[in-house]
Structures are given as C-alpha cells and as structure tokens.
Amino acid sequence: MATQTATPRHRRRRRTPAREHHPLGLLLPALLAVTVGIWAASILRFQNDGVATGGQWVLGVVCAVVFGALAFGLGRIRHSLPREMRALAYGALTAVTIGFLTSLADGSVLRSAGIGVAVGVGVGLVTFYYAYTHE
Template identity: 35%
Template sequence: MAHAAPVPARTTTPATRQPRTPDFFSHRAHNIGRWAGPFAIGLVYGYWAAANRRSGGPITTGNLVFGFVTVIVFTVLMAGVLYLAPRLRRELHAFVWFLFSAAAFGFLYNQSGESVLLTVGLSLAFGVLVGLFCFYWFYTHEDAQGHRVH
C-alpha cells in the first residue's frame, strides 16, 4: 500500500503575514472599475428617473437630456462617496451613506409626482435604514481607527 510522505513542518512562518485575497486584475483594471461600477449603476438610475418623470408618456428630447444629466450627476456623486467615505471614521462613513441614499431615493421618488412631504418622509426613513445598516456593518468589520478587522 502506498502512503503519503510526511510533510516537513515549517519553522520560518512569519507571524506578521496577513492572508490576502487573490487579485486577478491589474491596477489599470481597478482604476477603470472605480468609474465603470458607479457609471453602470448611474445608467440604471438615470433611466429610472427619466421613466418616472415621463409617467408612461412619449420619450422626448428633454426627457433624454434629463436622463443623461442624471446619469452624470449620480455617477460623480457616487464615485465621490465611494472615494471619500472609506477615509472617514465609521460614524461619519455611515452618515455619508445615509445622506447619499436618502437624497438619491428622494430625488427618484419625487420624479413620480408625489407630494414633497411624502417624499421627504420616505427618503428619511430609507436613509435611516441604510445608515443604521452601514453603521452596524462598519462597527462589526472595522476597529475604531477604520482599519478592517478580519
């Protein structure tokens, strides 16, 4: 019968070495992805806002321009949040996501023609839920200085 040969024990394992996830993409691909992700989400958001604004009516040039401007503004804001927020403490990090999600939801909901009071109430409720979820996530996955805990 064949037996496996014993594996010699490693005695030179560095204690400070942290496990890393594999990185399959180049630095250039990551730089492109930092804008491609928010842009793809912005395209969906812009189409949704334009569709809400026209309320099932015909697609007009003004509606298309509104949609594309919405895509650009949303993409820049989301990329800014994704760049800025991780550099903040976890409380402010969650607060930035609260502000962004509440404003994005409120703008999208307001395009449907509902009352401003209902829009503000629902967007604040949505923002609070997102902010609480983000705070819980950051609180359980980061230390007080903002470093990820594995």
C-alpha cells in the first residue's frame, strides 16, 4: 500500500525537562548576603564603642536583603549573558558592595570609590578568565 508511506507521521516533541536548580544557587547568595549584612552592622557597632543599637541591625538586614536579591538574580541570569557582560556584572556588584562597606567605615568618597573599583576590576578579570577557560 503506497498510501501508508505518504501519510505524515506525527513525531512526538521532546519535552524540555524543567531546569533543576543546584542547592548552591540559593545557598551561596544567602551566605554572602548574611556576611555582608553582619559586616555592615559590625562596622557601625565598632564605631559606636561596641554598643549594639537597633539602627545597626536594621542597616545590616537591609544590606543583606538587597545584596542577596541582587546576587540571586545575577546567578539566575548568568548563563544567558555573554562572558564579557557576566564579568562586568559580577565586577560591578562586587565594586558597589565593597565601596559601600568602605564608605560605612568613614572612608572618603574617593577612597571608597577607589577600593571598590580596584576590587571590582579584580573580580571582573577573574570571572572573565574563568568563563573564557571553561566554555
């Protein structure tokens, strides 16, 4: 029967499996956020002769939440970014964080920006090198 080969066969579409998230995808930003929050609160606590106040803890929690959200979001979109933009994004996040923490420690604007940019450039270069050698 010639008609049997003429009828189109319906191919089953492969269903793309749901992307499984690695446990480090949530754990690493959370640990880094807690570290940044404690660091910010402790900087202000040491400036206040070791007396803990509510404002220090609020600043620490706000810093932790903002940094954690940015780090988590960047971790989710990092695979869609080209390696140059990925390195720039990680470097910028690090530069802003280190610059802000330096400014909390009574650093001048120039000193905070200089240290933040220096650390951000270093992180960006390391991130670019890692992405370039592992793709």
